[in-house]
Amino acid sequence: MTNTYTRTVQTIGLLGTVVAMSLQAQTPQLPSRSHRPSSRIICDEPKWDFGEVEDKSVIKHTFVLKNAGKAPLKVGRIHPGCGCAVVKMDHKTASPGTSVRLTVELTLRGRRGPMHKTIRIESNDPLTPRFPLHVNGTVYTMAHMEPSLAVFHSVHAERSTEKEVRLISRKPGVNIARARTDSPYLTTTLRKDPDGRCVRLVVSTIPPLPQEPFTGDVTVETDDPELGPLRLLASVSVLREVTVVPRRITLARTTEAHVEQAIFILPGSAKTFRILAVEVPVGALHVATRKQKNGVTRVDIGQLQGKHAIDRGVVRIVTDLQRMRTIDIPIELLP
Incomplete structure (x- = not known):
């Protein structure tokens, strides 16, 4: 019985092997994805160092890109890296073994100092789908x-x-030689060195200044007409008498819940001040003010209700400050 069982198992195993080999022979062999022909973008000189160039210049350079693959190279989008660069390519496709030319034009006006830009080329190269080119200089x-x-x-x-x-x-x-500004809140003064040279310029603010930040352009002229006018920007932020937090109150339009709102008034250029009155919109049932540490005043507005508040209304705080006698905090109702 043992011999019969052994022969049966061997027969079944042999039949299984034959069937498996038959199925394998009938299954078509697909070509491996890794062996399919593909494009390959290369550049012998992918870096361009233009050295030191004056900011009035417009400079150009041409990169030569070669298709070292075995399938046509197709170029897609080209990302120049900045608004100062304009790129042009003579052809967007390249057969295997051929090259295309990419011309880069840089406008340097308004630039100063070291410059590092990367131009990225999208293509159907599976290894480098975003091929980088580098531009450096000063x-x-x-x-x-x-x-x-x-x-x-x-x-x-x-x-x-x-x-x-x-x-x-x-x-x-x-x-x-001279300087001028377009802001009524700024003035310019020339300051000479001990040797008589005038290479220093003083920009000063003219009080009283507005509460909101502002900028001013300063134009400087030299005694060398070949240089032309030079530009300088002045940016001014003014220390307010007080700072209010938050600057805006937001409430849900349909809510029936009563909201407690705290407003903090921090000292700025005015170290001491008094709250004379707080005018609140419809829906606020009580107001309380109290002094805290470091001169901060807290205003508590109780039981603000969104459904009764006035959209675009304000909480008005009346003070004894010289320039900020009334402080309006707008109310915004959200859907």
Whole structure:
């Protein structure tokens, strides 16, 4: 019985092997995906270093891109990397072994200092679908103001504040001849060095200043007509008498729930002040004010109700401040 059982098992195993080999022979063999012909984008010189160039220049360079693959190369979108670059390609397709040319034009006006840009080319190359090209160099100006931005941060509205900038020139012996500004809250003054040279400019604020931040353009002319006018931007933020938090109150339009709203008034240029009155919209049942540490005043408005509030209404705080006698905090009703 043992021999019969053994022969039966061997027969079944042999039949299984034959069937498996037969099925394998009948199954068509698909070509491996990795062996399909594909494109391959390469560039012998993918980096362009343009050296040191003046900011008035417009420069060009051509990259040669080759298809080193075995299928046609198809180029899609080209990302120039910045608004100063314009790219043009003579052909968007390249047969295996052929090349295409990509021309890059850079407008450097308004640029200064080291420049690093990456141009990315989308294609059907499976290995590098976004092929990078690199542009490096340094842009210089024959003359500029340093710093190019005069920042007045949280200055007092009733006091004059000044910032000094200097003329930096590659040409020796250049002086500031005159300067002007388009802002009624700024003025300019030339300041000479001990050797008589005039390369320093003082920008000052003219009080009283507005409460909101503002900017002003300063135009500087030198005694060298070849240089042309230089530009300087002044940015001014004014320290308010007080700062109010929050600046806006938001309520749900349909809510029937009563909301407690706290408003904090922080001292700024005014270290001491008094709240004379708080005018609240319909729906607020009580108001309380109290002094906290560091001169902060807290205003608590009780039982604000969205369904009874007035859209675009305000909470009005009346103070004894000189410039901020009334402080309006708008109310916005959300759907």
